[in-house]
Amino acid sequence: MIKNKPYYILSLLVILVITQGAFAETYNIRDFGAVGDGKTIDSPAINAAIDKAVENGGGRIYVPAGTYACYSIRLKSNITLYLESGATILAAFPTQNDGYDAAEPNPDNPYQDFGHSHWKNSLMWAIGERNITIEGHGLIHGEGLTREESRLAGVGNKAIAFKECHNITLKDFSMLHCGHFALIATGVDNLHVLNLKVDTNRDGFDIDCCRNVRITDCSVNCPWDDAIVLKSSYGLGYFKDTENVTISGCFVSGYDKGTALGATWETYEDVAPDHGTNTGRIKLGTESSGGFKNIAITNCIFERSRGLAIEAVDGGHLEDIVISNITMREVGNSPFFFRLGARQRSPKGTPVGKMQRILVQNVNVYDAESQFSNIISGIPGHAIQSLTFNNINIYFKGGHPAEDGLISPPENERTYPEPWMFGIIPASGFYVRHARDVVFDNIRFYFEEPDGRPLFKLDDAEKIYIDRVYVEGELVKDPYSATEK
Amino acid sequence: MVTKIKYLILSLIFSINGLLLKAQQPDVTFLTPKLAGTLRLGIEVNGESKWLADFSSVKKKEKKEETYYILKDAFIGKGEITWMVKSLVDSEGAVMKWFSEKMPDGAKLIWAYGGASNEENVLQPKKNMLLPEYCYQNVFSIEGHSFTLYYGTSRSLRILEVETPPGDKLRLCDANKQANPLQLLNSGKDNNAHVVGASVPLNTTDELYFCVYHLNPKADYNYFMLPQLFEDGYYRVNEETEWMKSTPD
Numbered sequence: 001m002i003k004n005k006p007y008y009i010l011s012l013l014v015i016l017v018i019t020q021g022a023f024a025e026t027y028n029i030r031d032f033g034a035v036g037d038g039k040t041i042d043s044p045a046i047n048a049a050i051d052k053a054v055e056n057g058g059g060r061i062y063v064p065a066g067t068y069a070c071y072s073i074r075l076k077s078n079i080t081l082y083l084e085s086g087a088t089i090l091a092a093f094p095t096q097n098d099g100y101d102a103a104e105p106n107p108d109n110p111y112q113d114f115g116h117s118h119w120k121n122s123l124m125w126a127i128g129e130r131n132i133t134i135e136g137h138g139l140i141h142g143e144g145l146t147r148e149e150s151r152l153a154g155v156g157n158k159a160i161a162f163k164e165c166h167n168i169t170l171k172d173f174s175m176l177h178c179g180h181f182a183l184i185a186t187g188v189d190n191l192h193v194l195n196l197k198v199d200t201n202r203d204g205f206d207i208d209c210c211r212n213v214r215i216t217d218c219s220v221n222c223p224w225d226d227a228i229v230l231k232s233s234y235g236l237g238y239f240k241d242t243e244n245v246t247i248s249g250c251f252v253s254g255y256d257k258g259t260a261l262g263a264t265w266e267t268y269e270d271v272a273p274d275h276g277t278n279t280g281r282i283k284l285g286t287e288s289s290g291g292f293k294n295i296a297i298t299n300c301i302f303e304r305s306r307g308l309a310i311e312a313v314d315g316g317h318l319e320d321i322v323i324s325n326i327t328m329r330e331v332g333n334s335p336f337f338f339r340l341g342a343r344q345r346s347p348k349g350t351p352v353g354k355m356q357r358i359l360v361q362n363v364n365v366y367d368a369e370s371q372f373s374n375i376i377s378g379i380p381g382h383a384i385q386s387l388t389f390n391n392i393n394i395y396f397k398g399g400h401p402a403e404d405g406l407i408s409p410p411e412n413e414r415t416y417p418e419p420w421m422f423g424i425i426p427a428s429g430f431y432v433r434h435a436r437d438v439v440f441d442n443i444r445f446y447f448e449e450p451d452g453r454p455l456f457k458l459d460d461a462e463k464i465y466i467d468r469v470y471v472e473g474e475l476v477k478d479p480y481s482a483t484e485k
Numbered sequence: 486m487v488t489k490i491k492y493l494i495l496s497l498i499f500s501i502n503g504l505l506l507k508a509q510q511p512d513v514t515f516l517t518p519k520l521a522g523t524l525r526l527g528i529e530v531n532g533e534s535k536w537l538a539d540f541s542s543v544k545k546k547e548k549k550e551e552t553y554y555i556l557k558d559a560f561i562g563k564g565e566i567t568w569m570v571k572s573l574v575d576s577e578g579a580v581m582k583w584f585s586e587k588m589p590d591g592a593k594l595i596w597a598y599g600g601a602s603n604e605e606n607v608l609q610p611k612k613n614m615l616l617p618e619y620c621y622q623n624v625f626s627i628e629g630h631s632f633t634l635y636y637g638t639s640r641s642l643r644i645l646e647v648e649t650p651p652g653d654k655l656r657l658c659d660a661n662k663q664a665n666p667l668q669l670l671n672s673g674k675d676n677n678a679h680v681v682g683a684s685v686p687l688n689t690t691d692e693l694y695f696c697v698y699h700l701n702p703k704a705d706y707n708y709f710m711l712p713q714l715f716e717d718g719y720y721r722v723n724e725e726t727e728w729m730k731s732t733p734d
Contacts, residue, residue, distance in 0.1 A: 093629050096709040113734050147626060148633045150705050268674045273624045273635040274733050286734045416732055420639060
């Protein structure tokens, strides 16, 4: 008996789990009047199902196969919204008489964009709720949402929005054409985003002022903006860090909109609305009033993107970041863009932030544009500190003349951060300015065309250690000889 | 502010009138004040198509801040098209109204927009202004039957909003292929001179509207507003709402 005790307990646990599942209340939206013909507005039926479940303490809202045209779906605590295979929640276009919930007032809107400051003008939203799951192999199609700047009543601009919620899980479904954000989570603790396929026309996931976040095994195609972005805005009306976040096993890309989810992978549209190259990157910032702490980005793939951007420009502290095991192809911008700036889009008096304790290792970059090379730039009096690059391969296009190495980029301390803010960069490998305690070890460069600029250019940079640098497979015996200070 | 609006309206009228020197050009080129694109119009009947600019009869009438065209051609039998263009009060742009009657069965309006080079002094009154060389890096964000056109440069980006009548799905096309409207509409997006276009079935007595404008707190439109916008020249709903200019964040 004692010998079989573990099996006995395990059996009891299995029975308990099965029994719990069997007794979970399910609310089929068709029982609440949903039609699923793609024309009838079904959000009132879905909201009625949610309200009934809440009345009974929570439950599973079942969305069977069909296309459900909707305006705002108001998610509540202890709800699982289950999207069956073949089920599509279709964001309807607003009409003269009907549309999405109005954007709620937010006196702190000046500190971040309109999209970051409101949550109710979304296809699905929750404020101050807990224990919400959206799952299943269905599709959220944000066709009627806008990525643009209309402020008309009834216009929706986000697919899923959470504010000040906790214990949120998003799992297995697909998202298409989702307006400003496929997902914006602001002030959410305990967020798990797992196995989503997203193909959208502006941002993918914006994780803003959130704590304890897992983003795992997701594919996010965002040719026209960032794919996975961590932010720390002032949208909540108070400072809150984004911290304890992992992004792992994800694929971010910039294929033509809709063609990743459609698996045709088209590349006819190679310019983003801001007239840069396709975006599709992982980024920390731009909104950075609060801080970023304890972030790990690992085992991710970038394709047709602007590379990795780490930005603290609004006063927050960005620290304790590990980036590892990354491969990028077709990078239209700086593969690494690290910027500590002083845009200060924060309440008056917010001091300049910090950027420190960052480790980047095991990264391969192939087919990267060269004009902006890699940029590590603080501002005068505010250095980026304790940064390590280890085991990095970069295949640049090259092709710049030696004269470009004489360029002195403007400081542009308050300018919106994007590599082109500095113009052509005077280094073929790394441009390091206003930085302290930076290690480059085992860095391999390859250039499709010869590049006459120095490999490294240092300006107001202290304690910079460069070791084991290779060009075209040849060890650069004295890397400082290839470095301009 | 008043001075600015007057100047912009004059720019628009100049562009329309410039094209009208030929008295055969119902296409509308927008200078706001730099080149913000051209709306080109054509008709499809039974698999054949023809640009309105090539119609045999184009008559023009002008009122204050409003231009009318009456168009006829053997291609549309006894059909008659009325095309009206009116400047907006609150934005650099125009609202346009289409009315057609006695059109052949199955007739469709084909429209295309593009060619926003943001250049100055490029207007050529006797030529089609929807030229491939004006289309470089024009980016179209299509949302249903509206689209936003991004043009200019990264550091001097211009943004134009366009409302179009409900019809077939909007698509990207090749400005190099404009022998006739159908060729353009079916030309695909494998090119570097994108314009956007669509076809709209023409039912008897339908009134169709277009609106081309730069978004601002007073000028923020949805298609259902266009009939009233055409009548009044303005339709304001956002004056009491929050309005913040967004960044690329």
